[in-house]
Amino acid sequence: xxxxxxxxxxxxxxxxxxxxxxxxxxxxxxxxxxxxxxxxxxxxxxxxxxxxxxxxxxxxxxxxxxxxxxxxxxxxxxxxxxxxxxxxxxxxxxxxxxxxxxxxxxxxxxxxxxxxxxxxxxxxxxxxxxxxxxxxxxxxxxxxxxxxxxxxxxxxxxxxxxxxxxxxxxxxxxxxxxxxxxxxxxxxxxxxxx
Numbered sequence: 001x002x003x004x005x006x007x008x009x010x011x012x013x014x015x016x017x018x019x020x021x022x023x024x025x026x027x028x029x030x031x032x033x034x035x036x037x038x039x040x041x042x043x044x045x046x047x048x049x050x051x052x053x054x055x056x057x058x059x060x061x062x063x064x065x066x067x068x069x070x071x072x073x074x075x076x077x078x079x080x081x082x083x084x085x086x087x088x089x090x091x092x093x094x095x096x097x098x099x100x101x102x103x104x105x106x107x108x109x110x111x112x113x114x115x116x117x118x119x120x121x122x123x124x125x126x127x128x129x130x131x132x133x134x135x136x137x138x139x140x141x142x143x144x145x146x147x148x149x150x151x152x153x154x155x156x157x158x159x160x161x162x163x164x165x166x167x168x169x170x171x172x173x174x175x176x177x178x179x180x181x182x183x184x185x186x187x188x189x190x191x192x193x194x
């Protein structure tokens with residue numbers, strides 16, 4: 001077997017390398033872009049652009065609002081206590097469990113989210129949690145009494161418009177505050193007459 005190999009000269013390699021990476025002039029760039037049609041956007045690309053613009057709008061409108069760790073319900077025992085001893089409020093897209101705390105809290109209102117496996121796969125459940133967490137972050141009231149709240153979203157949260165969802169979360173939290181205020185005032189009035 002005869003093998004013939006061809007090795008380019010080093011000068012050719014240098015010239016090719018320099019010409020490949022040399023910056024193009026504006027006229028060369030404009031002529032190339034004019035000859036190519038704009039890439040056609042798929043529905044997925046359009047949806048991604050829409051989501052980016054919506055998230056930018058939401059981020060700008062809720063700038064400065066946070067959902068710190070001290071405002072979240074984190075321990076399993078706390079979730080169990082709210083389920084066992086707390087009251088419920090039902091709304092269209094969620095069920096809200098709440099229980100006033102008696103121990104002195106580091107933060108006033110603590111909110112937790114639970115999403116059951118029955119609501120879908122991991123992708124759907126994570127999307128539910130992200131949407132609910134953002135709605136809570138935007139509408140969480142400040143200067144509230146010590147209450148633990150657990151929100152169980154329903155599957156309809158996936159398809160509900162975010163503005164509607166945020167309003168519903170706000171209404172639910174206001175209802176919880178109103179119900180705990182009336183319960184506390186009724187206990188105080190009945191306990192004070194003894």
